[in-house]
Amino acid sequence: MDLHTLKPAEGSTHRKLRVGRGRASGKGKTSARGQKGQMSRSGSTHKPLFEGGQMPMARRIPIRGFKNINRKEFAPVNLAALDKFDDGAEITEAVLREAGLVKGRFDGVKILGNGELTKKVSVKASAFSAAAKEKIEAAGGSCETV
CATH class of the missing domain: 3.100.10.10 (Ribosomal Protein L15; Chain: K; domain 2)
Known part of the structure; x- marks a missing residue:
């Protein structure tokens, strides 16, 4: 086996889905983005776990207890x-x-x-x-x- 003979496993790679190429393509008109809103606009992104400005789940849940970093196991x-x-x-x-x-x-x-x-x-x-x-x-x- 040489580096130039390596190929991805069969079925592990897919052709890139071309969206916005007409109604007949199955991904035309709104291109699977829905009607309106932040994520329908071009160039829109937001951070992972961003919840639209409401207090995120990670900050709503209380922290309980104490983790001793000097613990002997x-x-x-x-x-x-x-x-x-x-x-x-x-x-x-x-x-x-x-x-x-x-x-x-x-x-x-x-x-x-x-x-x-x-x-x-x-x-x-x-x-x-x-x-x-x-x-x-x-x-x-x-x-x-x-």
Whole structure:
């Protein structure tokens, strides 16, 4: 494939519609612009979302709440997912990413208490839920907040 052989996909391009070429063309007389008004005149345009001078929808709707730009977002990992690691393993964020349990951009990893843990593992994460910490320590493992 070369640049000079490229063509648009079949059916993706259309012939330009020639308006204002007589009544028989189907787009004659007012040329699909209607009778009168701003948009029937030649050269008329207005900004997107312009509502003819009335207060625009984007400004009528109230703003609710607050967005914290310094918020930390943690990737959630359940205890059931940690059970696939070997007994005595040290689990860090890098190990979880390698195993495919954490994908994407996050500020850290939070271990949640959903599921059961049967192996003794050492977990290093940004945060732990109370239930997760309890279950990891009950299985003989250790939790370390990084």
